[in-house]
Amino acid sequence: MKARVTVTLKNGVLDPQGKAIEGALKSFGLDGVDSVRQGKVFDIELSLTDKAEAEALLKAAAEKLLANTVVENYRIEILS
Amino acid sequence: MKNTPAITPELIAQHGLKPDEYQRILTLIGREPTLTELGIFSAMWNEHCSYKSSRLHLRGLPTKAPWVIQGPGENAGVIDIGDGLACVFKMESHNHPSYIEPYQGATTGVGGILRDVFTMGARPIATLNALRFGSPDHPKTRHLVSGVVAGIGGYGNSFGVPTVGGQMGFHSRYDGNILVNAMAVGIAKSDEIFYAKATGVGNPIVYLGSKTGRDGIHGATMASAAFDDSADEKRPTVQVGDPFAEKLLLEACLELMKTGSVIAIQDMGAAGLTSSAVEMGAKGDLGIELDLDKIPCREEGMTAYEMMLSESQERMLMVLDPAKEKQAEAIFIKWGLDFAIVGKTTDTLRFVVKHKGEVMADLPIKELGDEAPLYDRPYVETPKRPVLDAAKIPSPVSNREALLKLIGSPDLASKRWVWEQYDHLILGNTVQQPGGDAAVVRVGEGPRGLALTSDVTPRYCDADPFEGGKQAVAEAYRNIIAVGGTPKAITDNLNFGNPERPEYMGQLVYCIRGIGAACAGLDFPVVSGNVSLYNETNGLGILPTPTIGGVGVVDDVTKSMSLAFKAENEAIILIGETTGWLGSSSWLAEIAGREEGAPPPVDLVVEKLIGELVHGLIKDGLVTAVHDLSDGGLAVGLAEMAMAGGIGATIAAMPFGLPAHAELFGEDQARYVATVGSKDALDEISRRVSAITATGEALVLMTVLGKTGGKTLTLPGESPISLDELEQAHENWLPAYMAGEL
């Protein structure tokens, strides 16, 4: 089973990298960019077959390590 | 052996092998090579590994001295620094990869040179670098500076070694071909140095470190091919550095070496598994048999060809004592490193590579290196330029204005923006930080230390390769003298254009001769080096850039010297002769907008006599600050001393009888400025200077220029310049440029 965990900064937490990228995009003349927030994507292969079990495992992984829940949110997707 | 695909002329050309070189292969092995064998030959016989264009000329370099433990030919050079300790060091280029992907190119450059040093059993204690970028106006320059600096920092900072010095310059001749030269310096016990030479038949060959992927395949070949506009398509071959893996590899290797189980060790650098295995066998007069099924791979389905040519980083190959295999295994597991026994030494003198039960390569191991092509390429000497008469070059601006402009020019402006991104303080032994003449790093708990510097003036090398080569070595010598060190040895990193063009080959040949002359004259041998050729874009070569990394020993770091003015009311003296040499100077380029004229010659006899004189003055505590003069001459030197000390100076009218701008900005060689705190000391210095002249060996001059004090620098006939104004001019350029404000 393939899954993806996306970790993003919570709203309101300053994201200097995102801001720099946003500035760069605007300087390239890509009008229409309002704002950029940078995050991380983890593509994970699981040996599990049960979707609920997989979700529980990924939730634990996200909370234990992948995300710092003080400043970050995470989203779990089962891809296949 | 299976021979698919067929070896076509196109395939041979793609491997960078010329038709006559391929003919040489056929003669050597008596049959058509397999694809894997072709790859092995291309890796072993390219410029980077075989030095085929430069070898003939490099042979002329002085490489011996009583303190040299290991000269060129190993992973790094080794010198004895006393107390049973050895200094292991080398400089290496990563130019082409850094142009394609500046961050990763720079990280892997630093990683590679650190491995060269710890492969020999030394713990790295410092790194330096020498960077050359295109014109600041070139659209790519800012991006390249930003990426390279972040990459050097990103690797060294994480690995945990201080980056203590370097140089950075800009010139349009580097627009499409930047230079990233990195130097690493390590310390080992002088009787515990490790070499690549394998011994014993049937000993296991162990692979240690990161897994092998498809990265950098043909990286070594790429490094020897000139760039054209398709450079951007070469991106996939760039390797990625992993400083964490390197740190683990360092600790594991040093721990393993202590157990006595390492017979031979070689890092997998350019041409990866191929060159490391061949080198171990060839040096030990042994054959090597590799079983590629055992190689830890990161990707599935890798072919023998790919495994043999992969340049995945942070990997080592070693021959281990079979009796101590278990002990070694425990260390590898402790550090969480992949390892595998991937082969054995044999008595056949063959390099045999097996994969999935098939022999993929079976080649004579000694001949792979020994029979590499050796070229005596045609070369022409660079035409001599006329010596310029300073009187005929009027200054377009006041000397005050010229000084402010020079110290804020791209080459001479403060590089604080760069070195503040490098951890230069880790390990707690950085006695003299970046920004001075040479860095001084204490060894262990002292009092001994090392003086480290990297130098070259490409402007001079372009104008006169022989004098430029000499000057690069002399400047390294001078920088070490200025901090109180005894110059011991150098590593040379020769960056040049296409050697197949006689004018560029001539630059290489004459620079090497100049380096050789200076090494011999200054008793400052070459112990390691690297050659990077084909540095050009669309047919125009870079400025010839033989970067010299110099190492000196400081007997007592508590007595090392710095360039900062130390107190008010001290006499400022100039040692050495001033003729107002403006040819090929910074002033001429930046202020007059001309790059012409012969560069200042270096008189090696005078250089050595003055060097020894200044060394003695520092040792005997007769001077309070010392700075050697180079780019920008006397005025820039004084400004740097004033800014570093936060103390101004007033310079009286000068006695040389030359146009003022030539006195202030001329770049005559073998000159130092020093400050002296007492009349007695000044008298003693005069006595010593006269004593040298009295021997008749050379005329050495000492001139009292003025004295320190106040918060302004006052040059003869100019209104005072406040230290704040100097600082602003000096510090602002690079941050403002990088912020896109210029």
Next chain:
Amino acid sequence: MKSAVITFPGSNREGDVIRALRRATGHEPVSIWHQDMDLPQGTDLVVLPGGFSYGDYLRCGAIAARAPVMDAVRTHAAKGGLVLGICNGFQILVESGLLPGVLMRNAGLKFICKMQHLKVGRTDTPFTSAYSEGQIIKVAIAHGEGNYVADTDTIARLEGENRVAFRYCTAEGNTKAGNPNGSLNDIAGIYSERLNVLGMMPHPENLIETLVGGIDGRGLFESLSAFRRAA
């Protein structure tokens, strides 16, 4: 003072802090490997040194905070034992929950290594007794992610409980102008509630001798050396 210095794979300033402790206390600190489960009996102080533990590729200190030895560190801290986290050690302490907040990328997005002035906070703690309150000291910083961030309540609490150990400042003591990385309230180091855990980004261990930059970092190690736990 019995001290233990934990080495994670990727730690790189453990030698620097061991040297500072040895010189201040006259005793050799014990080196602890990250896979060890226990601290030596009678350990007074545990140090988490600077570096890039486990490469710091995920978030600085994130993996180290979950290393086996950290359970022992938590137990030690819970019993009132002293814990000092410097740079990466501070990042590990916030990731492990021993200190509040988080250390984000420097506001300028670059790694910064330079001499930096700090204003010392309270001096009635085991870490700062050799300094005077409000003293301005010069130490080194060397980090890419030292931008201290916490929610408004946490900051208010840290300030209210006088738990800011050090603030960045200029040589003249101007905190706002001397902030190198964007940290909230110019915070360079904070204490735990019971003042037995200190996390700080700057490196006092690199400022222990005149020859190498200065001696303003010594006070921290001398304070620790002089500290005697109430019986």
